[in-house]
Amino acid sequence: MKIDTSEIKWHVIFIILVLMLVYPLLFSLSTSFKTMSEAFTSSSLIPQAPTLSAYERVFTTIRFAQILSNTFIIASLVTLFKLATGVLAAYAFVFFHFKGKNVLYFLLISTIFIPFTVTMVPNYITLSDMGLVDSIYGVALPQLADATGIFLLRQYMKGIPMSLMEVAALEHASHLNRLRTIVIPIIKPAILSIGIIFFINSWNEYVWPAIMIKSEANYTLSLALQMFVSSEGGTDVPVTMAVATLTMLLPLGLYSVCQKFIIGTFAHSGIK
16 A cells, blocks of 8 residues: 555644644643642643632632623624624625726725724724723724625625526515525525624734723723733733633634534635
């Protein structure tokens, strides 16, 4: 039996890459069950004396329920509004015919390539004038629409047979009824997967909340990590890793359950 050495080589490379990606997750989980002294003296992924003291300190030191609620509210608002605006805009770009549609779509998609740092200061000044600094709603407001979602949903909608829409038009169905009874049921897997991506991105975001949020009562989970990190060497490593572990549980769970929909959506959009 001839062994394909090139195939073995690619398998080895793939395994190495997977280990490189998974190691930080395993390190966070392992360290969260260690004592402070063991965290600094041992690099083993298996704790010598596993303890839940780090998690106990998380729930007693910070208002974890409030912080979790803040993160969930922001992520949910961002996800729902991005999906709503994305579905409506994508429907218009696929099934409406109006002058300048292609130019408008090009301008919209070009915003994907504008760096966050360009819009950060104008957004902050605008929200400051509105009195929304240090507010979870101020964090969510600039993120309520997204060109990436419009692009992905448009690509998915383009696969809907036009004959279905023509039959609905002959039946004098309104655009709202066509969207509700034909389009949404067909693109439901895409809506689910794109929604999960939006939710995870918002859940994990750090920079924008760090700029907007000032008080601990409005912290998100990403900001809660900095409460246990000190530039003067006083970092509580086990507690920091415990917060990190709790932060990544929901995103990992969502992706694990819905990964086939997410991969299918990107494949359908033409992104490889």
